[in-house]
Amino acid sequence: xTPTVCLIDPTGGAMAARAFVLAPRFADLRGKSLGxxxxxxxxxxxxxxxxxxxxxxxxxxxxxxxxxxxxxxxPPTPEVMxxxxxxxxxxxxxxxx
Amino acid sequence: xxxxxxxxxxxxxxxxxxxxxxxxxTTMDAIEECYRRGWTDGLPVVPPTDTKVVAMLDAVGLAPxxxxxxxxVRRRVITAERVAxxxxxxxxxxxxxxxxxxxxxxxxxxxxxxxxxxxAATNAPGWLLLVNGPVRRAIGLGxxxxxxxxxxxxxxxxxxxxxxxVMNVLESRPGVLDRGCMGSLVKAGVCFGEDEERTPWAPxxxxxxxxxxxxxxxxxxxxxxxxxxxRYGQTAESLMESVADAMATHGLAVHFTFTGTEWFWIVGHxxxxxxxxxxxxxxxxxxxxxxxxxxxxxxxKRLGMLRGDPEPGDDTARxxxxxxxxxxxxxxxxxxxxIYSTLFKVYIGMPATTVRVRGRG
Numbered sequence: 001x002t003p004t005v006c007l008i009d010p011t012g013g014a015m016a017a018r019a020f021v022l023a024p025r026f027a028d029l030r031g032k033s034l035g036x037x038x039x040x041x042x043x044x045x046x047x048x049x050x051x052x053x054x055x056x057x058x059x060x061x062x063x064x065x066x067x068x069x070x071x072x073x074x075p076p077t078p079e080v081m082x083x084x085x086x087x088x089x090x091x092x093x094x095x096x097x
Numbered sequence: 098x099x100x101x102x103x104x105x106x107x108x109x110x111x112x113x114x115x116x117x118x119x120x121x122x123t124t125m126d127a128i129e130e131c132y133r134r135g136w137t138d139g140l141p142v143v144p145p146t147d148t149k150v151v152a153m154l155d156a157v158g159l160a161p162x163x164x165x166x167x168x169x170v171r172r173r174v175i176t177a178e179r180v181a182x183x184x185x186x187x188x189x190x191x192x193x194x195x196x197x198x199x200x201x202x203x204x205x206x207x208x209x210x211x212x213x214x215x216x217a218a219t220n221a222p223g224w225l226l227l228v229n230g231p232v233r234r235a236i237g238l239g240x241x242x243x244x245x246x247x248x249x250x251x252x253x254x255x256x257x258x259x260x261x262x263v264m265n266v267l268e269s270r271p272g273v274l275d276r277g278c279m280g281s282l283v284k285a286g287v288c289f290g291e292d293e294e295r296t297p298w299a300p301x302x303x304x305x306x307x308x309x310x311x312x313x314x315x316x317x318x319x320x321x322x323x324x325x326x327x328r329y330g331q332t333a334e335s336l337m338e339s340v341a342d343a344m345a346t347h348g349l350a351v352h353f354t355f356t357g358t359e360w361f362w363i364v365g366h367x368x369x370x371x372x373x374x375x376x377x378x379x380x381x382x383x384x385x386x387x388x389x390x391x392x393x394x395x396x397x398k399r400l401g402m403l404r405g406d407p408e409p410g411d412d413t414a415r416x417x418x419x420x421x422x423x424x425x426x427x428x429x430x431x432x433x434x435x436i437y438s439t440l441f442k443v444y445i446g447m448p449a450t451t452v453r454v455r456g457r458g
Contacts, residue, residue, distance in 0.1 A: 005127040006147045009117040010136055010182035010265040013174040015167055042404060071445075073214040075170055 035088025223283025230312030242432030256286025297373030
């Protein structure tokens with residue numbers, strides 16, 4: 001019999017997937033409330049606000065809701081997510097350094 | 098401890114393990130297979146065989162599927178078995194495993210997502226594991242000569258185990274989710290003990306509220322350190338001014354103005370001897386260094402560390418390298434062959450967090 005070395009796989013361990021439903025998509029963005037999620041990097045706010053201003057010409061946002069994460073590489077706090085959920089119809093986010 | 102851990106099999110065997118298995122003909126084939134699967138940090142690993150993983154779990158009395166924590170941002174569950182497999186690969190002996198678990202506990206108790214944040218950060222911080230208490234001697238952890246070099250098995254492998262857990266369990270691999278730009282030497286991890294036997298001050302963990310007979314590990318995310326070579330100063334003030342000067346310079350690397358910045362001044366043997374001989378206590382040393390480690394806002398703007406053009410008042414506005422005196426941690430360690438200290442800056446991510454090592458004093 002061939003001697004074998006039995007390796008235990010050190011990778012992975014996925015969490016159980018949580019069921020979630022995507023928010024409904026809008027057919028038209030005109031007059032919607034726009035959320036801006038700043039990832040807390042130093043250039044993020046100016047990039048996001050510039051994008052929002054450029055898009056405003058076309059969509060005439062009802063409101064711009066600006067919120068900021070506490071860390072670029074950590075998820076937003078529940079309070080930040082609640083603000084977006086209650087006040088924004090659509091959200092723009094991204095890395096701005 | 099074994100009898101008190103829920104789910105721990107009374108006679109654990111390799112059939113109790115849950116992870117996928119891979120059979121190879123020889124140990125050398127197994128080492129190459131670990132490379133092929135991307136499980137290593139570039140150096141060879143000890144093949145994580147079923148018998149070695151069981152021995153690791155046996156040493157701490159944890160069932161294979163015992164959940165140590167969940168890292169939501171990576172959607173991963175960290176189980177004892179997977180950590181044990183990575184500890185084997187790192188070269189740990191079973192008696193090292195309690196320290197690996199304690200270090201992970203510190204991260205998981207602070208914020209499980211921090212394990213991801215530290216590896217994802219572009220300035221490539223690593224982690225520092227400072228060990229106090231009887232466990233240092235029990236496992237032969239280096240506290241003196243060459244303590245920051247790859248010299249002692251316990252130092253090198255315990256720190257490496259954390260890196261491999263992050264790489265393999267969280268799948269934060271360099272170039273993908275590990276986004277270190279220039280990389281760092283500390284990314285491999287730095288683990289060492291305080292030279293408690295020769296420190297003139299109370300051991301670090303005692304100053305943090307633990308009993309001297311307890312074993313602890315203090316974990317922090319850090320940048321690459323700097324060697325401090327004040328060899329000719331004859332006064333404590335000269336030494337501490339050189340430490341403050343290094344902090345004000347070293348702080349330029351990133352985030353000079355980050356309000357959570359902490360520092361580890363690892364005070365070498367002869368520096369500690371002089372400080373103690375001249376009557377300096379830890380709080381007075383912290384205060385002395387803290388108020389001298391600063392740059393003006395004008396300098397930080399000129400050097401590109403702060404955004405914006407110079408404004409009135411920038412020339413006299415002081416920006417402190419350490420936001421508070423007690424965030425300058427003073428630890429006595431290192432050899433007595435030369436007259437040196439070492440300075441670590443704690444980078445954004447994991448602030449210095451001390452936890453007890455289970456089952457060790």
